[in-house]
Amino acid sequence: MSIRSGLRASSLTEALVVYAALLALLAVNVVLAILPLGGWRVVPIIGIALLQAGIILWFTMEIRGQPALVRLFSLLGFFFVLVLFGLASMDYLTRSSAMAY
Amino acid sequence: MSAVAPGEPVPLEHFESYAEQRSASVLGMWVFLVNELLLFAGLFMTALALRLLHPEAVLAAGEHLKWWLGALNTVVLVTSSLTMTFAIEAARSFERRTAVLCLALTAGLGALFLGIKGLEYYLEYEEHLMPFLDRPFALPDAASRLYMNLYFVATGLHGLHLLIGVGLVLGLALRVSRPGFLEAKPTHVEITGLYWHFIDFIWMLLFATLYLVNR
Numbered sequence: 001m002s003i004r005s006g007l008r009a010s011s012l013t014e015a016l017v018v019y020a021a022l023l024a025l026l027a028v029n030v031v032l033a034i035l036p037l038g039g040w041r042v043v044p045i046i047g048i049a050l051l052q053a054g055i056i057l058w059f060t061m062e063i064r065g066q067p068a069l070v071r072l073f074s075l076l077g078f079f080f081v082l083v084l085f086g087l088a089s090m091d092y093l094t095r096s097s098a099m100a101y
Numbered sequence: 102m103s104a105v106a107p108g109e110p111v112p113l114e115h116f117e118s119y120a121e122q123r124s125a126s127v128l129g130m131w132v133f134l135v136n137e138l139l140l141f142a143g144l145f146m147t148a149l150a151l152r153l154l155h156p157e158a159v160l161a162a163g164e165h166l167k168w169w170l171g172a173l174n175t176v177v178l179v180t181s182s183l184t185m186t187f188a189i190e191a192a193r194s195f196e197r198r199t200a201v202l203c204l205a206l207t208a209g210l211g212a213l214f215l216g217i218k219g220l221e222y223y224l225e226y227e228e229h230l231m232p233f234l235d236r237p238f239a240l241p242d243a244a245s246r247l248y249m250n251l252y253f254v255a256t257g258l259h260g261l262h263l264l265i266g267v268g269l270v271l272g273l274a275l276r277v278s279r280p281g282f283l284e285a286k287p288t289h290v291e292i293t294g295l296y297w298h299f300i301d302f303i304w305m306l307l308f309a310t311l312y313l314v315n316r
Contacts, residue, residue, distance in 0.1 A: 008190060008193075008194070011186075011190050012187065012190060015183055015186040015187065015190075016183070019179060019180070019182075019183045022179045022305075023176065023179060026172065026175050026176070026179070029309060029313055030168070030172050030313070032313070033168065033312070033313035033314075033316050034168070034316065042314050045309055045313050045314055046309060046310075046314065048309070049305055049306055049308070049309030049310070049313075050306075052305045053302050053305050053306055056182070056298055056301055056302045056305065057302065060182055060186060060298045060301070061295055061298045061299070061302070066127060066131075067124055067127075067128075069124075069128055070124075070127055070128050070131050073128065073131045073132055073135060074131055074134075074135065076135065077131075077134070077135030077138045077139065078138070080135075080139060080142075081138060081139065081142040084139070084142050084143070084146055085142070085145075085146055085149070088146050088149075088150065089149070092149075092150050092153050092154065093153065
């Protein structure tokens, strides 16, 4: 890493685009939540939230530019989250209504 | 230790180069963040389980949450992430004043988030929505209590992380303001920034899971 000066305009532009995209997705999500659209809206709301989280990971937290080892560790984290959700959901989703407390 | 190129910060003795030291620092931070992710994942799983087992009670409680304050806080936190990104870029370019200004703005926005969250908690206290306090609870269903407890645990844990982040960023701004700090330790801002962005990342998921899905 060598000393350099001057902010990179491309990085700042990208940060502003990401910022605008996150706010636009937030607006869409809020509209989906406040309009009487029924229970199905849960799917797009969670989908948009995951998209926002993905944008933060990929661009803001710069996963895309990290070495393979860092990418592997971050992916492993999400893999174990999937294991947690998968195993726990198997229990809750297969309970009969009579068993639910 | 290999020879250090002109203009390159001096790495710690067990690293070959500063680039290697930077990679190790980023990896170490990610290992920590992955652990944090798993901590919050348990809370997200609890939210899913509560919604599956007690949909009516969760929806009844969710209607009482102040989604507009949550949305406002999301805007504040996303903006703080933008200023943190600017701080990281300024640090990489050794623009000390810009970095300090952006870090101060980031900490200020973090404090604003906590202030708005405090106002939200106060409103919920006034509406008798804090089941852990020794006062009447506004909702009849016991599962609504569970949901409100989860809401306070999740947002409280997130707020604690943000409070630590504000302290870290303020301390960092003070250190960066000293001439020579950025040149000697240019990755400190980047590593702290990762933690800050992670707080933003978690909030995006918390806001959708607690406020939006259960309206």
